[in-house]
Amino acid sequence: MKNSKLRRLKYFMNPIDGRYEDLMTGNIAQNIFKDLMAGLVVAMVAIPLAMGFAMASGLRPEQGIVGGAVAGLIGALFGGSKYQVYGPTAAFIPVIAGLMATYDHRFLVLVSFVAAFFLMLSGLFHFGKIVEKVPHSIVVGFTIGIAFVIAFSQVGEIMGSTEKVAYGIVNQVKFVLDKFAVANIYAVAIALITFAMCKIFIKISPFIPGPLVALGFGFIAAKTFWAGKGIILIKDKYGSIPTDFGVITPPQLDFAFTGQVVFDLIYYASAIYIVAAIESLLCSRMADKMANNTGQPFNPNKELWGQGMVNFMTPLFNGFPHTGALARTSVNIRLGAISPLAGIAKFTFKLLLAAFLATYLEQVPMACIGGILLYVASGMVKLKEIKEVLAMNKFHIALMLYTAVMVPVTSFMPAVLTAIVAYFVLGRFFDKDHAHQHDEFQDPDFN
Template structure:
């Protein structure tokens, strides 16, 4: 049903647009697929298989019209870590399990929850991943030999510095040619993919001018097969599944976040709207099937999706065509890929890292010098120096604590009285003074959510300002949008305290807090006749309940009625005095 909607208003005139965009994106995806696979610690052909299978399935089954799926740079540190720890075979199983998780997330409609991950966290780990990718290509760019790859960032940096003396001039020259070509191509011929041209030019230079001087895909990984591999069902055991649940969950979460971010950007570029849950299901199915062909985990690729849109894509057909183009290249040109120097792949990934670094946004958030900038910095540093899992966990906890603190600061409880100078005698918080306050009625303005982060302050404010024990406590709660069970428990404690010697009345209670009070029984404890829609009604009710004798001699005049009550109280006193004599 949703696929039909994505092809709504599709016509034969739209086919050439999808063909052109699919062809261009497919050509761009070829060097990226191989580069991402190599950087992830696996053979380059696995990146090609992923581009083909996942690319077609994500476009066919996803929830976005324009999404291009495949291996991405964001996955590199995660997949490399899994390969180093568990091996390639177990990476395949982890990817399969991640696909199941993504599918379940979509089925249970969790797609909308991922968008609530705070921006400082996403920018922090995205920039951290970019730094990891960029530094990870320095060794290939310089042609260093004897390098041992580590999962830890610091150890990888140490390897580079220790082996700087093994730098290969020809590798640097090859990488330089590729990098310059990638940078200049968009300026000279904007519609031609720079990474592919850079790869071709640098490969030709290395092959004809200094053959055998640089490491190539062929010398490092062997010849790339010109066919898709046979389907292989991974061997699953309970022990293996338990061991790989954590890395699989990390893959699923990162894949879900990146795919939905990419879909949101596509919506903004095309004024369309994707289905987040359907997108997760499509991503999940693709990641369940791709490992059967030896492919690595895939997700929505932001840069390729944007390129797809800019080149006129109209429907998911462009994404399907992009996968078919890569398949045809594999079938007819795979043997030639063996001549590609590894030094040519490094600049491609460096440019990808530079583009995904979100450096401008990072700088903007960091300059705020706020708690958000602290969250951003911590997430970034943990991503680089520890791992992405820890970074996201700590970032989310920090964001949650900061949110609670901010909501606590927003919640304000303060004494208030009617402003006699205001036309409608608005109840203001700045009216209470030592000489202008009602000894029998305490009115409090409560503003903001009454939840666990603010409940204690709410209780302390009320209890510390009513040591003279007024008979009536009026809570104005029209600006309390939300109340949780902790807020309800604190309110119940206050009600029980005041019910011993007085009453509690509430005005302006909103729907959500009222439902909470109804469910817990506190509404009935307070009494239905003690709830008022308007504060004026509540004040009139309170004035009827007060002890009129205590108004005698009172000079506070907190309410309009106080003058009359004080005067009548004085007159009654004079009558009693004259009757005595």
């Protein structure tokens, strides 16, 4: 047993593994070029998304840029998927925003360290297949709920308001009703045009970084034909975007461990663990299907180990928790990426682009960021996935609806945990397929 764990640990810590098999097949130079080009385009798509996710989470825009770059590198080196792109994701927004409403970034680093430790242990003790058994109905419901949380979290930016919007969907709906008549129509227009541009360009070609083009439109609009219209820029809210990407943020240890602090530490670490584990494994599985992978499949246990490494290193470099990013992974595959080299390239290109564009990015309207996140939220609700759940049975339909409603009404943890408990407790009575979903599995690592 001990030797098995040591061999598994050695395997997990080896960044050069079988995931590069397709890179060495056929024309190697052409394969490398495809991965590099995929990394470049994904970097251009990721910069505005990373900024948006960071600001929606109560952090600064540059923390999303550097965090996404570091996560992309660490995930590519130590993850379990050939194709997956790592970065900030929408599912983390309500978790991190809730934490940042009370604590600071150093406490977030500490929480992420705890979650990272358990992610790495989960990989080492082969929990990968167990985590994957969370039913599709809960995942779809959770995704729908998060989409509503993200969309309503941007009402202040979209309406061009200078007032701080209180956290929580009830407060956000009330804000819309109270401030609708005094919304800045130019900010609303920028947000809607940004949303439309993102939707249109992704359909035209994956080589067009729609979100980055939309930022360019917002920059021009605020500088020229809509100048002086009260449009709030990123620099108005956050100041200049620094390009010192080597900032190290240690975890916070100098505070009193009261009962509330201990509870919050466990609560948020558990939330980060669950989001990182479920989303990364789902993304890896989706990536193999989308790429028609006939070679080495993704390794769920190595993926959990890699997620632990990502969530240990990324917050340390002034970032925040990250996981596998579904949208950017799909773009990566559509661009022809065949190995983790694309993720490594994304790290380099993203930091270089951000350093070059920093003075322009800080002059982008906040409404642009709101429009991009509105686009992200709309893309999370997929009719095909909802139909798949509706084709199941009434128990799974109820699970989806329950999770979708409870995520925005309560918060992530109560909604998802109660849904999972209901599935395992009541599933044996109401779900005819429940027994077949918990058969023994073969460990894909060393047996």
